Amino acid sequence: MMKFNDLDILDEIKKAVSEMGFKNTTPIQKEAIPLGLKGRDITAQAQTGSGKTLAYSIPILQKIFIADKSPQAIILCPTRELCIQVAGEIEKLAKYIKKFKVLAVYGGQPIGKQTRVLKKGVHVVVGTPGRVIDHIQRGNLELIGIESVVLDEADEMLDMGFREDIETILKNTPRQRQTLLFSATIPQEIKKIAKNYQKNPKFIKIKSNKKTTPKITQYSFRTNPKYKFKDLCRLLEAYDVTSALIFCNTKKGVDFVFKNLKKNDYSSDALHGDMTQKLRDKVMNRFRNGNVNYLVATDVAARGLDISNLDVIVNYDVPQNFDDYVHRIGRTARAGNAGFAFTLVTSRDSFLFENIKRKSNVKIIEKDLPTDKEMNALKNQIILDKVKNSIKNDNLDDYLKIIKKNSSKEFTVDEMAAGLLKMMREN
Ligand code: ADP
Ligand code: MG
Numbered sequence: 001m002m003k004f005n006d007l008d009i010l011d012e013i014k015k016a017v018s019e020m021g022f023k024n025t026t027p028i029q030k031e032a033i034p035l036g037l038k039g040r041d042i043t044a045q046a047q048t049g050s051g052k053t054l055a056y057s058i059p060i061l062q063k064i065f066i067a068d069k070s071p072q073a074i075i076l077c078p079t080r081e082l083c084i085q086v087a088g089e090i091e092k093l094a095k096y097i098k099k100f101k102v103l104a105v106y107g108g109q110p111i112g113k114q115t116r117v118l119k120k121g122v123h124v125v126v127g128t129p130g131r132v133i134d135h136i137q138r139g140n141l142e143l144i145g146i147e148s149v150v151l152d153e154a155d156e157m158l159d160m161g162f163r164e165d166i167e168t169i170l171k172n173t174p175r176q177r178q179t180l181l182f183s184a185t186i187p188q189e190i191k192k193i194a195k196n197y198q199k200n201p202k203f204i205k206i207k208s209n210k211k212t213t214p215k216i217t218q219y220s221f222r223t224n225p226k227y228k229f230k231d232l233c234r235l236l237e238a239y240d241v242t243s244a245l246i247f248c249n250t251k252k253g254v255d256f257v258f259k260n261l262k263k264n265d266y267s268s269d270a271l272h273g274d275m276t277q278k279l280r281d282k283v284m285n286r287f288r289n290g291n292v293n294y295l296v297a298t299d300v301a302a303r304g305l306d307i308s309n310l311d312v313i314v315n316y317d318v319p320q321n322f323d324d325y326v327h328r329i330g331r332t333a334r335a336g337n338a339g340f341a342f343t344l345v346t347s348r349d350s351f352l353f354e355n356i357k358r359k360s361n362v363k364i365i366e367k368d369l370p371t372d373k374e375m376n377a378l379k380n381q382i383i384l385d386k387v388k389n390s391i392k393n394d395n396l397d398d399y400l401k402i403i404k405k406n407s408s409k410e411f412t413v414d415e416m417a418a419g420l421l422k423m424m425r426e427n
Contacts (some may be wrong), residue, residue: 001024002015002024002029002230003023003024003025004018004022004023004024004025005018005023006032006065007025007033007058007385008034008037008102009033009037009058009062010061010062010097012094012096012097013058013093013094013096013097014092014097015057015060015095015394016053016092016093016096017093019092019095020092020093022054025051026050026051026055027046027050027206028044028050028051028055028206029051029055029058030053030205031055031090031204031206031280032056032059032111032180032204033043033054033055033058033059034043035060035099035202035204036055036056036058036059036178036180037058037059038059038176040178040200040201040202040203041179041180041191041198041199041200041201041202042056042180042181042182042202042203042204043181043183043186043194043198043201043203043204044180044183044203044204044205044206045183045185045186045203045205045206046180046182046184046204046205046206047184047185047206047330048184048327048330049234049330050206050357052152052182052351053085053089053152054077054087054089054093054400055182055240056150056152056180056182057075057086057089057090058093058179059094059148059178059180060073060075060124060148060150061090061094061097061124061181063148064100064121064123064146066097066098066099066100067122068123068145068211069101069121069122069123070121070142070144070145071122071123071124071141071142071143071145071146072123072124072145072146072147072148073123073124073125073146073147073148073149073150073314073413074124074125074126074127074146074149074150074169074173074270075124075125075126075127075149075150075152076127076129076149076150076151076152076157076162076166076169077127077128077152077153077157077251078128078152078153078156078160078162079106079128079300080104080107080108080109080128080277080280081280081284081301082152082153083104083106083126083127083128084104084106084284085127085283086104086152087102087103087104087124090102090126090195091393096261099268100122100123101117101120101121101122101123101124101125102122102124102125103117103118103122103124103125103126104126104127104134105125105126105127105128105131105132105269106127106128106131107128107130107158107277108277108415109277109278111124111131111134111135111138114131114135114140115135115138118135118141119140125141128162129157129162129165129166129169130162132165132169133168133169134377136169136172139198141173142309143172143173144174145171146174146177147177147364148177148178148179148180149169149170149173149177149179149180150179150180150181150182151179151180151182151183151193152182153167153182153183153184154183154190154194155183155184155185155186155187155190155290156168156183156184156195156412158190160353165191167192167193167197169274170193170197175213179197179199179201181193181198181201181249186205187220188335188418197351201411210219215331215339216332216339216340216341216361216362217339217340217341217365218329218340218341218343218362218363218364218365218403219342219364219365219367220341220342220343220344220345220364220365220366220367221235221342221343221344221345221364221366221368221369221423222345222346222347222355222366222368222369223344223345223346223352224256224346224347225346225348228316228346229256229257229260230343231369232246232257232314232316232346233264233266233377234369235314235342235344235369236266236294236314236368237375237378238369238370238374238375238378239312239340239342240313240382241294241311241314242311243290243293243294243310243311243312244293244310244311244312244313244314244315245294245295245297245302245310245312245313245314245332246294246295246296246297246314246327247296247297247298247299247302247313247314247315247316247317248297248298248316248317248321249294249296249298249299249317249318249319249320250317251272251274251298253298253316253317254270254271254272254296254298255270257296257316258270258292258296260347261294261296264331265269266293266294267292267293267294268292268293268294268295268296269282269283269286269287269290269292269294269295269296270282270283270295270296270297270328271295271296271297271298271301271302272297272298272301272362273298273300273301273355277401279378281302283295287337296316298329299319299324299327302328302331303359309351310331310337310339311321311332311333311338311339311340312332312340312341313328313329313331313332313339313342314340314341314342314344315328315341315342315343315344316344317343317344317349318343318345318349318352318353318356319356320352321328321355321356321408322355322356322359322360325356325360328341329341335345339376355425357418361409379425380425382394383421383424383425384421403416
């Protein structure tokens with residue numbers, strides 16, 4: 001176990017980390033931060049949710065020279081959402097470093113706005129490879145002062161066809177730079193990049209042992225296309241799901257589920273690649289702030305997102321392959337919290353799902369969806385549990401007085417409780 005306070009880093013960073021609520025480093029942070037601080041090149045493999053962002057951000061931040069207002073580090077991420085998220089994390093880390101500036105650059109946002117901020121001077125740029133190249137070519141982004149380049153979710157970026165862009169950026173940044181490569185998997189292509197663009201890199205691999213494997217309870221439910229949407233609602237009700245990310249395989253699927261959730265008065269939103277950046281940001285914020293309960297999304301739209309308090313992932317559609325399944329359910333149970341992953345399986349998806357089950361080293365338990373009768377009992381139970389909780393934790397004196405005053409032979413306390421339960425159920 002290693003504490004952030006034991007690291008040889010700025011007090012300003014220590015203070016910010018502690019305010020973020022972290023005391024001990026995660027395994028990847030413990031390995032990577034000291035090496036990164038020494039200036040070593042690193043190729044690191046660790047699963048999603050293991051704390052990679054801080055693992056590379058702390059060494060980078062530590063060596064930023066504030067008085068120099070030109071970019072000193074570039075962090076490349078596969079999606080705009082991830083860029084925003086990483087830039088946000090760095091902003092929090094740098095809260096006590098005066099005059100520090102970080103900027104996220106990505107497609108879909110007018111380039112002029114980003115250009116203006118870049119021209120004013122930023123220390124760290126977080127961007128998608130395409131947009132970073134765009135800024136370099138327009139002369140908005142000076143590379144001469146770049147000391148570090150990070151490839152975050154390198155495997156994802158390669159899958160998305162960013163290989164050439166990444167190499168262009170690496171070729172045009174100073175050779176003495178530090179190059180940090182973080183990824184959930186290290187395929188051959190990444191090894192090649194490491195070999196060609198890193199200097200004597202240190203390879204770190206954090207095995208996903210029991211301690212770092214998130215505690216995700218995984219259930220599957222048989223359904224059929226005709227009742228699938230109804231079964232989704234049943235699932236949300238039965239498990240009293242107050243917040244969930246719901247995955248569909250296609251944009252059309254996302255639209256369908258989202259529209260029907262809305263129609264049934266569920267608080268929900270949709271996220272997919274065809275939406276404008278502005279709208280996507282708005283949707284993400286609403287979901288993050290808890291103003292919306294259910295976010296329906298495609299895989300691409302949700303890659304790498306770290307949303308805290310996400311208790312439940314629902315696979316409305318069975319994902320196309322095991323990797324997608326892992327990526328999806330990795331959105332819950334972040335940093336050691338518990339989480340649930342539910343998958344709806346029609347007979348048509350059986351083959352696909354069996355394949356996923358076979359590859360999973362954690363058991364995916366097949367469950368039955370509750371019947372109408374069971375649903376009824378469950379809903380009562382959920383309300384009664386909340387009541388019991390309130391009796392335990394709240395001060396009910398004032399309410400007790402009212403109940404006592406209103407109970408009589410004609411209206412017993414039992415009857416009043418039953419009447420209140422009925423009201424709650426019909427609400
Ligand atoms: P990864 O990039 O490996 O998927 P993230 O960097 O997004 O993981 O971190 C996942 C979650 O864990 C985030 O909510 C982050 O704030 C939290 N986290 C990071 N470091 C720590 C730590 N040392 N202790 C507890 N939580 C942490
Ligand atoms: Mg990450």
